[in-house]
Amino acid sequence: MIDKILGREVYSTSGPSPTCFDLFSGAGGLSVGFSIAGGVPLGAVDIDSDSISTYKRNFPMAEDVACCPIESWKPATKPGKVDVIIGGPPCQGFSLARGLRFLDDPRNHLYKYFIHLVGVYQPKWIVMENVEGITNIGGGVILEQILEDFRNVGYLVECKIINMAQYGVPQLRKRAIFVGNNSGQSFNWPTIRYFDTRKKKSEPALFFDDLQPFNSVNSALSDLMLPQGNYFSHRANAQMRGPRNRLAHTEPAFTLRVRGDEFALCQHPAESAFIPGPMPTDEIVYADPQNELQEMLRNSIPSWIKPEKVPRTRRKKPPMLEGTRRLTIKEQARLQTFPDWVKFEGRVTSQARQIGNAVPPVFSSQLFAEIFKTL
Secondary structure, three states, X not given: OHHHHHOOOOOOOOOOOOEEEEEOOOOOHHHHHHHHOOOEEEEEEEOOHHHHHHHHHHOOOOOEEEEOOHHHOOOOOOOOOOOEEEEOOOOOOOOEEOOEEOOOOOOHHHHHHHHHHHHHHXXXXXXXXXXXXXXXXXXXXXXXXXXXXXXXXXXXEEEEEEEHHHHOOOEOOXXXXXXXXXXXXXXXXXXXXXXXXXXXXXXXXXXXXXXXXXXXXXXXXXXXXXXXXXXXXXXXXXXXXXXXXXXXXXXXXXXXXXXXXXXXXXXXXOOOOOOOOOOOOXXXXXXXXXXXXXXXXXXXXXXXXXXXXOOEOOOOOOOXXXXXXXXXXXXXXXXXXXXXXXXXXXXXXXXXXXXXXXXXXXXXXXXXXXXXXXX
């Protein structure tokens, strides 16, 4: 079933599983996708203690995991043992002001350490994630600098803007994804499998023959048996004149931010500066999986995680919401396509930040499955 969901074959071989280091790992969204595709993380580094606690809990086999500045990280794993280096260096240093290039911004040394460790460990492949805007800052000068830096350590890297919803993520989330290797191999990006139904009238009919509609908010959440909303709403902020709304039954969510309380499920479209009601406190009672996405999120459990027994119900439909409410951590994780076996450490605000910063595992698993075909 998981093969069908992800539109590919799970990597399998009689040899050892592919391995990775996850730099600036956060909670490990890329590593979760790596493990779903069939790989095993060896190590990770991040300066956020809650994120590293989350990582250690979910990847107990990874021995080189540290909470420290990347320049202080001294992994025990030797060069030659790491197949892929992955991660998302902070992007604050890649910015412009008054038309000037800030290539000497002191925060850029973090990105340079990603390049440095790639040069030291010489993995077969690299995967790096960043914000969409990194490709056009200064008319593309930052992007060209990144590609040149990778070439200087022996890697031919290409960058593509990915809309995660086109790969099954129930969220309109665009990110710049860098993929490259040191062997000159070309890379086949994962096949797009989902489309935006709102654009169907403006595109040729043949474009949609093999595609499914974007996964919606409720398609990711309906088996949790919590009150469902008719609308997924984003609170107004200083940059917005009012809240934004999406149809929760048929449309994906907005891009999740690091603050989970910016979003709510609503009975009616949100208006003005609404304050969403509290998140449900009832224990989650699961219905049977109702679609491929739910099947994957429930059942893609790796061998090192002990499956939990969860309360079940025979009810087929969750109750409908009255009023508004915030999303639970489980629902935020679902919208970011973290499987249910992933557990988060820290306070609720910290867990929401870890989820909002992550790369959706449903997308990254498809990316790594394509890379594993070449190993």
